[in-house]
Amino acid sequence: xxxxxxxxxxxxxxxxxxxxxxxxxxxxxxxxxxxxxxxxxxxxxxxxxxxxxxxxxxxxxxxxxxxxxxxxxxxxxxxxxxxxxxxxxxxxxxxxxxxxxxxxxxxxxxxxxxxxxxxxxxxxxxxxxxxxxxxxxxxxxxxxxxxxxxxxxxxxxxxxxxxxxxxxxxxxxxxxxxxxxxxxxxxxxxxxxxxxxxxxxxxxxxxxxxxxxxxxxxxxxxxxxxxxxxxxxxxxxxxxxxxxxxxxxxxxxxxxxxxxxxxxxxx
Amino acid sequence: xxxxxxxxxxxxxxxxxxxxxxxxxxxxxxxxxxxxxxxxxxxxxxxxxxxxxxxxxxxxxxxxxxxxxxxxxxxxxxxxxxxxxxxxxxxxxxxxxxxxxxxxxxxxxxxxxxxxxxxxxxxxxxxxxxxxxxxxxxxxxxxxxxxxxxxxxxxxxxxxxxxxxxxxxxxxxxxxxxxxxxxxxxxxxxxxxxxxxxxxxxxxxxxxxxxxxxxxxxxxxxxxxxxxxxxxxxxxxxxxxxxxxxxxxxxxxxxxxxxxxxxxxxxxxxxxxxxxxxxxxxxxxxxxxxxxxxxxxxxxxxxxxxxxxxxxxxxxxxxxxxxxxxxxxxxxxxxxxxxxxxxxxxxxxxxxxxxxxxxxxxxxxxxxxxxxxxxxxxxx
Numbered sequence: 001x002x003x004x005x006x007x008x009x010x011x012x013x014x015x016x017x018x019x020x021x022x023x024x025x026x027x028x029x030x031x032x033x034x035x036x037x038x039x040x041x042x043x044x045x046x047x048x049x050x051x052x053x054x055x056x057x058x059x060x061x062x063x064x065x066x067x068x069x070x071x072x073x074x075x076x077x078x079x080x081x082x083x084x085x086x087x088x089x090x091x092x093x094x095x096x097x098x099x100x101x102x103x104x105x106x107x108x109x110x111x112x113x114x115x116x117x118x119x120x121x122x123x124x125x126x127x128x129x130x131x132x133x134x135x136x137x138x139x140x141x142x143x144x145x146x147x148x149x150x151x152x153x154x155x156x157x158x159x160x161x162x163x164x165x166x167x168x169x170x171x172x173x174x175x176x177x178x179x180x181x182x183x184x185x186x187x188x189x190x191x192x193x194x195x196x197x198x199x200x201x202x203x204x205x206x207x208x209x210x211x212x213x214x215x216x217x218x219x220x221x222x223x224x225x226x227x228x229x230x231x232x233x234x235x236x237x238x239x240x241x242x243x244x245x246x247x248x249x250x251x252x253x254x255x256x257x258x259x260x261x262x263x264x265x266x267x
Numbered sequence: 268x269x270x271x272x273x274x275x276x277x278x279x280x281x282x283x284x285x286x287x288x289x290x291x292x293x294x295x296x297x298x299x300x301x302x303x304x305x306x307x308x309x310x311x312x313x314x315x316x317x318x319x320x321x322x323x324x325x326x327x328x329x330x331x332x333x334x335x336x337x338x339x340x341x342x343x344x345x346x347x348x349x350x351x352x353x354x355x356x357x358x359x360x361x362x363x364x365x366x367x368x369x370x371x372x373x374x375x376x377x378x379x380x381x382x383x384x385x386x387x388x389x390x391x392x393x394x395x396x397x398x399x400x401x402x403x404x405x406x407x408x409x410x411x412x413x414x415x416x417x418x419x420x421x422x423x424x425x426x427x428x429x430x431x432x433x434x435x436x437x438x439x440x441x442x443x444x445x446x447x448x449x450x451x452x453x454x455x456x457x458x459x460x461x462x463x464x465x466x467x468x469x470x471x472x473x474x475x476x477x478x479x480x481x482x483x484x485x486x487x488x489x490x491x492x493x494x495x496x497x498x499x500x501x502x503x504x505x506x507x508x509x510x511x512x513x514x515x516x517x518x519x520x521x522x523x524x525x526x527x528x529x530x531x532x533x534x535x536x537x538x539x540x541x542x543x544x545x546x547x548x549x550x551x552x553x554x555x556x557x558x559x560x561x562x563x564x565x566x567x568x569x570x571x572x573x574x575x576x577x578x579x580x581x582x583x584x585x586x587x588x589x590x591x592x593x594x595x596x597x598x599x600x601x602x603x604x605x606x607x608x609x610x611x612x613x614x615x616x617x618x619x620x621x622x623x624x625x626x627x628x629x630x631x632x633x634x635x636x637x638x639x640x641x642x643x644x645x646x647x
Contacts, residue, residue: 053534077540090394090530091585096301101528105540120300133301151531155539 002029004159004190005050005068010059012045012214019045020056021214027159032182032191034201034222037211038235043194044085044163046211050192051082051161077105081157085164087148092135095128095147102154111156119154125180126150127173141168149177160184162193166200178204198239198252202226210234226252308589311582315596319376322603326375327368329611334360371500374508375606375620376599378497378561379571381512383598385557386572387579387591388519389441391526392550393448395459396577397635400558401569401628403448403459404466405440409555409562411473412436414489418481430507434559440466441555445547460636492566495621497606504564511560516595518553522546523587530585568621570628571598577635 005027012020020042027033027050035043048054049061052068061068063079071079081102089098099122103115123129126149136144145168152160160181166174174197181191182204195201201208202222209219212234218225231239231252238255328334334342334355341352342364355361382400389398389405400406413433415421422428448455448462478489491498525546528536533543561568575597576590583589602620609618 051538053537073537073542074540077538080538082535082538084532084534086532087535088532090532091396091580093527093530093585094301097527097584097586098531101531101539104524104528107524116300123300 003027004029004063006060006062007049008060008062010046010049010056010061012042012049012054013057018214020049022059023214023216025209025216025219027190027192029158029190030185030188031206032178032185032193032204034205034208035192035194035211036196036198036201036208037217041211041234042214043211045214047082047161047163047192047194050159051080052076053082074105077155079157080159080161081152081155083148083152083160083162083165085167087144089136092137094132095134095136095139095150096123096132098136098147099123099128099132099150099154102151105155118156122150122153125153127176142170142173145169146173146177149180153180158189160189160191160193162191164194164196166195166197174200198226198231199250202250202252222250226250305583308583308593311579311589311593312596315593315600318600319596319603322600322607323372323376326372326603326607326610327364329607330363330368331615332357332359332363334364339364370502370505371497371606372603373505374500374565375497375602377505377508377512378565378568379575379598379600379602379605380516380595381508381557381561381598382568382571383575383594383601384516384519384572384591385554385561387576387587387594388522388526388550388557389554389572390576391522391529391587392445392547392554393459394530394532396580397459397573397632399570399573400437400441400554400561401567401571402573402632403444403463404470405437405444405554405558406562406567406569407467407470407474408440408443409433409437409559410492410567411470411477412439413563414474414477414492417488418477418485426503426507430511430559430563433563434511434555437558437562438552438555440470441551441558445551491619493621494619495566495568495624496617496619497565497609498617500564508560508564511556511563515553515557515560516592518549519557519591519595520588522550522553523591526550526587526591566621568602568624570624570632571601573635574628574631575601577631 003026007023007025007027010020010023011018023046035046037043045054049056052061052071055069063071068076096119099119100115102122103112103119106112106115120129123132126146128143128146128150131139131143131147136147139147145165149165152162162181165177169177178193178200181193185191185206193205205222207220208222208225210217210225210230217234218227218230226241228239228241231241240253240255242251242253243249244251324336324339327339328336334357338353338355338360341354342361344351345354346365355364357363386399389400389403390396392398410433412435413429416429416432421432424431444462444466448459450458474489474493478486481489525536525541528539528541529543529546531539537543576594579590579593579597583593605620605623609620609623612618
């Protein structure tokens with residue numbers, strides 16, 4: 001599998017705080033890479049570096065040997081799409097208008113001719129076709145998130161960067177979105193996704209990178225990396241990793257205190 | 268729940284999704300997508316253009332010296348070299364039309380177009396439907412600079428002196444408001460409005476100082492300026508304002524697609540290939556240019572930039588490719604109508620047009636604040 005983005009020795013320092021600390025990471029075509037880790041571990045910052053939003057304080061991020069910082073915004077837009085945690089729309093655009101905006105990078109190129117077909121497909125894939133004529137402010141949080149995902153798909157990028165795409169979604173749409181992300185990877189694209197749900201990461205990622213305090217605490221196949229001891233240390237909370245009794249896939253569960261009996265029951 | 272599956276990728280999609288996907292892939296053509304541009308947009312342009320033509324004819328004929336519509340059209344056509352229609356019957360009719368009425372009509376239309384377009388662009392850049400050159404104080408900034416040239420008798424650039432000063436004043440205030448009102452890539456309504464209050468206060472003080480410094484004649488000029496008026500418009504004014512407004516409206520229309528993308532937020536706009544820094548700077552210069560064009564000869568006419576884009580958005584949605592040109596047309600119509608009222612509502616009196624627009628625009632602004640507050644779920 002070819003390496004799309006190559007991150008070497010990248011650190012991001014803002015004022016006195018080091019958000020990302022000496023990270024080496026490869027983003028490969030054809031695979032889903034999940035970034036996991038506790039709050040403030042530097043996941044979103046690292047995603048910003050991969051997106052070209054943030055120029056690292058030190059180290060290099062290269063795409064095919066060329067520094068990302070030296071690539072123009074228009075060219076970047078044809079390569080990678082980014083789904084941010086917060087998706088706001090200032091004016092009451094319709095869902096279809098927002099998804100069409102994903103086609104902006106291809107304006108004036110031969111691929112512009114595909115616009116309608118691509119937009120239609122993106123609407124279906126993100127399950128927002130029925131909402132196409134609705135205005136965005138009238139949507140629920142999950143519907144807005146799916147609209148943003150459709151916009152990202154319409155951009156037809158080689159690299160998808162998704163920051164907690166499942167946060168606002170119900171179970172069905174969480175599974176559906178990540179299945180779509182994996183399908184993009186099977187088709188040859190690269191997907192980097194920030195996830196909090198470790199079982200989702202285990203189920204859909206080809207590789208998982210665990211971030212802790214801006215550093216990489218482990219990267220590799222889910223079965224190798226999702227180790228109860230490492231996770232317990234990183235999250236500072238005991239975590240169990242066990243096979244699903246029916247399907248055998250990995251489940252990552254935080255250990256919970258057994259419920260204490262309520263006073264009334266005792267009495 | 269369905270029976271447990273082996274976890275193969277295909278089985279994760281519900282069958283309905285899979286069927287829908289298959290359907291789209293099979294046809295691979297445009298499914299029933301809502302049209303990119305609603306038919307209402309075309310209707311709006313036609314209605315506004317028709318209103319503009321009617322208003323030009325009616326407004327040109329109305330006043331102390333009444334000229335029937337047929338004669339107005341006749342006079343216009345004769346100037347265009349077509350000997351069609353009747354000439355004004357009154358001996359001074361034709362002269363009154365061409366020396367007094369038509370320049371005033373032209374300026375009203377240009378200023379209205381400029382203010383409404385400036386409002387639409389400013390709202391796009393701020394990502395905030397309450398931005399308006401008058402509300403946030405850009406108009407008064409331009410007015411201070413323009414008044415200074417009157418008081419100090421500056422004529423360095425001939426008839427362009429006042430307009431240039433207004434442009435510089437407008438540019439400085441727009442930049443100031445932009446820097447002060449933004450934080451972390453967005454503009455809160457409260458911050459924007461309060462910045463406007465502060466900027467208007469400082470500019471008000473500046474205008475007061477200039478009024479104090481000026482002699483009786485310049486004082487009167489400045490006072491009428493603040494009220495906003497199209498009284499005494501001459502063709503040379505139109506010649507200065509027309510190119511400024513034309514350039515501004517064309518530039519704004521060229522920014523339209525990028526303004527659409529900017530409404531997704533600055534980061535997302537960047538992700539979609541927009542050079543946000545450059546877009547911002549160009550948009551600010553365009554807003555200052557349009558505001559200066561409007562303020563240079565007619566003073567402060569507030570709320571046009573607020574009312575017109577908002578009404579257009581309600582009619583055809585927020586897409587800037589329709590919004591910007593429709594606002595230009597709508598602004599021309601609104602100000603032409605307002606000026607007609609200003610000239611004819613009270614016999615033998617020329618009401619200040621700025622007073623009229625504020626009278627209507629003020630309550631509208633209040634309603635807009637309440638509505639924005641409700642729909643955005645707070646002071647977003």
